[in-house]
Amino acid sequence: MSSVDSTRIGFRDALMHLAKERDDIVFVSTDSLKVVKGEPFLEAYPDRVIELGISEQNGVGVSSGLASSGLLPYICTYAGFLTMRACEQMRTFVSYPALKVRFVGANGGLHGGNREGVSHQFIEDVGILRTMPNFTILCPADGNQVYQAMLVSADVDGPVYIRIGSGREEKVFPDGTPFPLGKIRTLVDEGSDVALFCHGFITGRVIEAAKSLKEEGIGVKVVEVATIKPLDREGIVGILGETECAVTIEDHTIINGLGSAVAEVIAEGNPAYLVRLGLQDVYGESGFPDELLDAYGMSVQDIIEGAKKAIKQKKV
Amino acid sequence: MDLEALNAMSLQLRRDVVEMVYRTKDGHPSPSFSVADIITALYFEVMNIDPSKPDMSDRDRFVLSKGHSCPVLYAALARRGYFPVDDLYTLRYLHSNLQGHPYAPKTKGLDATTGSLGNGVSIGLGMALAARIQRQTNRVYVITGDGELGEGMIWEAAMAASHQKAANLTVFIDNNNYQSGGTVSEVSGPYPIEDKWKAFGWHTQSIDGHDISQILSAVEKAKAETERPSAIICKTIKGNGVSFMVGENSWHKRVYTDEEYSIAMKELGGVV
Numbered sequence: 001m002s003s004v005d006s007t008r009i010g011f012r013d014a015l016m017h018l019a020k021e022r023d024d025i026v027f028v029s030t031d032s033l034k035v036v037k038g039e040p041f042l043e044a045y046p047d048r049v050i051e052l053g054i055s056e057q058n059g060v061g062v063s064s065g066l067a068s069s070g071l072l073p074y075i076c077t078y079a080g081f082l083t084m085r086a087c088e089q090m091r092t093f094v095s096y097p098a099l100k101v102r103f104v105g106a107n108g109g110l111h112g113g114n115r116e117g118v119s120h121q122f123i124e125d126v127g128i129l130r131t132m133p134n135f136t137i138l139c140p141a142d143g144n145q146v147y148q149a150m151l152v153s154a155d156v157d158g159p160v161y162i163r164i165g166s167g168r169e170e171k172v173f174p175d176g177t178p179f180p181l182g183k184i185r186t187l188v189d190e191g192s193d194v195a196l197f198c199h200g201f202i203t204g205r206v207i208e209a210a211k212s213l214k215e216e217g218i219g220v221k222v223v224e225v226a227t228i229k230p231l232d233r234e235g236i237v238g239i240l241g242e243t244e245c246a247v248t249i250e251d252h253t254i255i256n257g258l259g260s261a262v263a264e265v266i267a268e269g270n271p272a273y274l275v276r277l278g279l280q281d282v283y284g285e286s287g288f289p290d291e292l293l294d295a296y297g298m299s300v301q302d303i304i305e306g307a308k309k310a311i312k313q314k315k316v
Numbered sequence: 317m318d319l320e321a322l323n324a325m326s327l328q329l330r331r332d333v334v335e336m337v338y339r340t341k342d343g344h345p346s347p348s349f350s351v352a353d354i355i356t357a358l359y360f361e362v363m364n365i366d367p368s369k370p371d372m373s374d375r376d377r378f379v380l381s382k383g384h385s386c387p388v389l390y391a392a393l394a395r396r397g398y399f400p401v402d403d404l405y406t407l408r409y410l411h412s413n414l415q416g417h418p419y420a421p422k423t424k425g426l427d428a429t430t431g432s433l434g435n436g437v438s439i440g441l442g443m444a445l446a447a448r449i450q451r452q453t454n455r456v457y458v459i460t461g462d463g464e465l466g467e468g469m470i471w472e473a474a475m476a477a478s479h480q481k482a483a484n485l486t487v488f489i490d491n492n493n494y495q496s497g498g499t500v501s502e503v504s505g506p507y508p509i510e511d512k513w514k515a516f517g518w519h520t521q522s523i524d525g526h527d528i529s530q531i532l533s534a535v536e537k538a539k540a541e542t543e544r545p546s547a548i549i550c551k552t553i554k555g556n557g558v559s560f561m562v563g564e565n566s567w568h569k570r571v572y573t574d575e576e577y578s579i580a581m582k583e584l585g586g587v588v
Contacts (some may be wrong), residue, residue: 065441066442246506
């Protein structure tokens with residue numbers, strides 16, 4: 001496998017890989033083939049691409065029919081056009097009968113939607129899907145991790161959602177790093193003053209913040225929660241037991257995403273102080289990816305301050 | 317099955333629906349009656365299915381897009397031998413295999429989970445395209461309502477199916493002229509129905525949806541199409557078969573009294 005330099009290409013290349021190995025793979029396009037530069041897939045597997053035009057509800061319904069007939073459909077388009085426009089189709093016709101449909105949602109977060117503005121920046125996708133039984137929800141950090149997540153999730157029972165971005169993600173993991181399906185992963189382990197839980201395309205800046213905290217003498221862990229559902233509760237409880245305080249950092253509304261998931265674990269018998277970074281119940285606006293994260297409370301400095309706030313609460 | 321036996325079966329299925337609704341005190345009787353003859357034709361003559369092999373991969377598929385008509389579909393599955401007839405009297409009860417609206421994982425012989433309107437044509441299209449990809453010759457049948465045509469997703473699927481040349485997909489439109497709130501003309505204005513499907517590139521036919529010979533003949537014509545999916549607009553009567561249900565839209569969802577039950581059973585040729 002060559003280096004994958006974006007989440008969109010990670011998806012496409014993994015789909016090529018899977019289609020080479022098995023004959024049940026189908027790409028369902030709602031005029032979204034170009035979003036993931038899917039032309040090579042179409043060229044190699046013309047019979048495995050179903051182009052439906054711009055019709056996401058129809059796309060999810062068709063995917064339900066394909067999956068019930070024994071195929072493994074991947075439907076990929078912008079995250080909100082799936083999780084909001086086709087929300088009911090995802091729930092009633094895929095999640096409820098637990099069909100093996102794979103949803104790949106592009107433009108996840110402000111980083112993913114960036115200059116397109118709010119209509120194309122999806123900060124609710126994870127929160128919506130967390131309410132649906134049977135779903136596996138994956139938020140990989142970069143292109144390579146999307147590639148790996150695609151491979152390890154192909155045979156997971158029930159529906160799977162994989163969040164991807166705009167194609168402008170920084171590389172976090174070396175090529176070939178496995179994706180830890182269903183498990184948290186500690187990326188930085190430099191003491192137990194505070195844990196920074198994160199996922200997705202902001203993972204790099206969380207690691208950067210951790211370096212600064214370490215330089216200031218603060219013991220910090222960075223814990224990646226790339227599988228939001230099913231949540232590795234045991235892993236999170238273990239970390240919280242060590243640090244007794246945490247910051248969650250997500251490019252998503254703080255309502256019902258990673259921050260809420262960790263808060264639920266804390267509230268249900270694992271007390272710890274928590275600071276939630278992410279969209280504070282507001283929409284974003286147009287801008288460059290990193291500029292937006294900085295402007296909406298997810299800068300490296302915000303993470304550093306969040307960590308200090310969490311530690312301070314613990315000491316009061 | 318010959319025509320006489322099919323007609324007898326359609327009466328049997330209607331009696332089953334009356335019995336189910338009477339005993340369990342819930343369900344949609346008159347929407348079941350308007351599709352009873354189409355479902356009889358499909359399950360007892362048209363479809364290549366085998367109740368001893370419900371998961372046979374190249375079986376024909378059926379999607380009841382207007383899922384609230386499921387009592388008659390459950391009756392057909394039971395009479396076809398997928399599960400005991402006695403199961404019918406657990407309709408909508410806790411832990412029953414017969415949910416208020418169709419849920420495929422629980423009901424043997426059921427191909428699709430449906431219930432919220434507008435979704436069945438897309439699901440059927442997915443099944444039809446799957447057959448093509450798997451190089452199988454099976455066909456897919458869908459029933460939608462006429463009120464249901466107000467759902468935009470129907471037309472997304474209609475456009476995509478003709479673009480995809482899904483000739484193995486046949487959609488019956490149950491044109492009983494009623495929806496929950498009144499006649500479709502008053503509430504949503506779907507007419508002209510056939511012209512709309514034709515404009516979307518479908519092969520279209522208009523038939524009497526209570527004449528099983530017309531249904532069988534229309535299916536044969538649909539099968540002869542090699543490029544276009546087929547829409548069969550079925551003129552039907554909501555509550556067809558029981559005099560007091562015809563023209564009385566409250567039977568969309570209503571429970572029989574003892575007296576109504578007796579009259580209905582007698583009119584449907586049953587012994588009470």
